[in-house]
Amino acid sequence: MKSSIFLTFILAFFSVGAFAAEVQLPKALLDRHVQACPKFQGEQGSYLTSEVFELPMRSDSSAPAPNKLFVLGCEMYAYNSMAKAYIVDSYGEITDVAVTEVEADGNFTATTSLMGAGYDSAGQELGTFVKGRGIGDCGMTATYKYNIESGRFVLVEQRLKMECDGSDSDWPVVFPKK
Numbered sequence: 001m002k003s004s005i006f007l008t009f010i011l012a013f014f015s016v017g018a019f020a021a022e023v024q025l026p027k028a029l030l031d032r033h034v035q036a037c038p039k040f041q042g043e044q045g046s047y048l049t050s051e052v053f054e055l056p057m058r059s060d061s062s063a064p065a066p067n068k069l070f071v072l073g074c075e076m077y078a079y080n081s082m083a084k085a086y087i088v089d090s091y092g093e094i095t096d097v098a099v100t101e102v103e104a105d106g107n108f109t110a111t112t113s114l115m116g117a118g119y120d121s122a123g124q125e126l127g128t129f130v131k132g133r134g135i136g137d138c139g140m141t142a143t144y145k146y147n148i149e150s151g152r153f154v155l156v157e158q159r160l161k162m163e164c165d166g167s168d169s170d171w172p173v174v175f176p177k178k
Contacts, residue, residue: 025050029070029086029094036084036096036112037074049073053121055087058148065090067151069097069126071117079134083117085126087151099126099144100155102174104162126153138164141171 025033034040051071057063067089075082085097096112103109116129124146132138138161144153159171 024052025070025072026088026092026094028092029088032086032094033072033074033084037072039075040073049081049083051119053119055146055151056124056148063090069119069146071114071119071126074113079131079136080115081117083114084112085114085117085119095151097126097153099128099142099153101140101142102155102158102160104160106174125156132161132164135166137166137168138162142175 049071050073053069053071055067055069057066067087070086070088071083072086073081074084087095087097089095097114098110098112099114101109101111114126114128116127116131118127118129119125120127126144126146127142128144129141130139132140140158140160142158143156145156146152147154155175157173158175160174161171
């Protein structure tokens with residue numbers, strides 16, 4: 001299970017580069033993102049990735065087109081990357097994607113800073129992966145499912161491994177609690 005999570009994120013991360021050049025960002029979105037992420041270098045020549053996905057529509061929707069999910073690179077670190085995600089509706093309204101995380105002490109927090117983010121269109125899932133150190137034997141991984149009714153991403157599973165022990169096994173599930 002855990003190996004497939006890592007493989008999904010690795011494939012998503014490396015497949016983004018080829019797609020990034022094709023993304024056209026609405027000016028209002030680009031302006032908003034540059035405010036949130038001053039290190040973002042824009043559409044041309046950016047070393048940070050950009051992805052856009054069409055989100056599913058409610059069957060009773062009167063919107064002229066589906067909402068779009070933009071996942072835009074923000075900062076690169078030694079072995080982690082941070083992105084911001086935005087939903088842009090067919091009228092150009094922009095909403096920051098905020099997700100829930102479970103902290104080590106069991107408390108819930110919300111964030112718009114998505115570490116190691118990737119989106120799976122087929123499953124309508126947004127995933128995050130934070131390495132505690134370079135070899136990836138500790139850290140946090142989470143999966144969020146897109147809810148068509150609310151237009152938000154809902155936490156479905158989070159795993160947290162605090163001990164960096166050289167093993168990529170035994171990533172305890174902290175949400176949902178078993």
